[in-house]
Amino acid sequence: MTPLALYIHWPFCLAKCPYCDFNSHVRERTDIGQWQAALLADMAHEAALSGGRELTSIFFGGGTPSLMPPALVESLIAQASRHWRFAEDIEITLEANPSSVEAANFAALAQAGINRVSLGLQALDDTALRFLGRLHDASEGLAALAVAQRHFRRVSFDLIYARPDHTPESWEAELTRALAFGTGHLSLYQLTIEPGTRFATLVREGRFTPLDDDAAGALFGLTRELTARAGLPAYEISNHARPGEESRHNLTYWRYGDYAGIGPGAHGRRGGVATVRHRKPENFLKAVDAQAHGLAEQRALGMAEQASEAMLMGLRLAEGVDVKALAARFGFAESDLVVPAKRAFYAGLGLLNDTGDRLAVTGKGMPLLDALLGELVPESLVAA
Structure with missing residues (x-):
């Protein structure tokens, strides 16, 4: 049987989080026991359909998963190990904002079984972070990175380039500094202006002008040159790693492997079936109470649709x-x-x-x- 990856979506964010998709912030009335029972039930449903397979990775993503109680993380990992056979070198990643509040959880999360963390640094200077709408400043972000490197065997972080007025000189200095921190993986995303986003509104209002294609292309080329020279070549259009440090979980997506998705809003692909969980936390919990899983939709994919997805995803990879x-x-x-x-x-x-x-x-x-x-x-x- 083919291997499987597991995605666990945690819907809650820090209060005043500018990126909250669910408007469901961490609050006193969040019932952790209720959420543990719901996520475990949702996992059991997926395991009943894919049990006996080897699990190669677990990824905790979503709102602010680094604010999950470590005991909850540990219980989910333990239950996953009962449902599936863990690969000997299973990768267990958690996304984290680089705040001091979340960094305080890192030691306990490592003890709970997390062995890889992905930090949303996004920039290394305060002016850029304010433009990007981040709540942390550069010093707080770098402090969180240092804590992460003490506690996790594998650490990745992301940066966004091609920001307004971003020059090759300033990006080279920033990326050179980032590479010097010695992580084995970097996600380096070019700023894009998507319809309906805050950035699209700012452009429409004339509050900033995006870089033109030639300038952005020059920064793309510089990114590849610097990362390759540092021993972290691009293995995907926006992701760079030392050989062996690639994100195994994301490679499952790009290689069009199967993955189970649990938790509010989580998507999955298993055996040619696309799954989607209820997006709103309240609706997800109601669904679990009613049917013992959070599925809102599951749809068999035709062979042409699967082939198209496999091509579109796979051509993102250097391989x-x-x-x-x-x-x-x-x-x-x-x-x-x-x-x-x-x-x-x-x-x-x-x-x-x-x-x-x-x-x-x-x-x-x-x-x-x-x-x-x-x-x-x-x-x-x-x-x-």
Whole structure:
């Protein structure tokens, strides 16, 4: 049986959190016992459908999972070990905001079984953090990083670049400083302006001007150059790691493996079925009371939809995709998965590395990934 990953979504955030998706902040009336029972029941439902498989990773994400009581984290990990066989080197990650409040929990969370932490630093100077809407300042974030490195074997953190007026000189200084902290993994995201976001509103109001494509592309190239030189090459369009330090959990997504998702709003993919949990915490709890799980929807995916998702996810990776293997897996010809003329054309331009079976976007092509995906993956497959 194929391995499995487990995603656990914790819906509660710090009070006044500017990124809270659920408007469900940590508060005195949060009943931890009720949430423990609900999450364990939701996990048991997924285990009944995928039991006996090897679990390669667990990822605690969502609102502010580093504020979860360590005893709750420990109970969830322990129960997962009863439902599934743990891989010998199982990766158990927890997302954390780099605040002093959350850093105070790190020692206990490590004792509970967390062996990898992902910190949302986002920037190393206070002006940028204020622009990004973060609640922590740079000194607090770096203090949290130091605590994390004392307690967890593997540490990752993220930064956002291509901010307004971000120059190659300032980004080189910031990224060089970040690399010097010695973590084995960095997530480096280019600032994008998505419709309906606070940044889109600020742009529309003329309060800042995004970097143009050429300037952002120069920073992308600089990012790849500096990380590769430091021994953390890009293994995904925005993720960089020392060999062996890649996020195994996220690789499951990008390689189109199966993962169970539990908790409010969690998505999953298992055996060709897409699952979605109730998003609002109150609705999730009601669903668990009524049906012993939090599922709002589960839908069988057609082979074309699965093949499209596998292609779109896999081409984000430096390793690319094995087109022949995917074609066999989903019952298609290779030409159904990749438009042959476009494949040859973009390989000729040096934007693709095509070895026959395996197809990968080159470093030169990665800044154009979205456009390439639109050209390479047949529209009929994506629309299916």
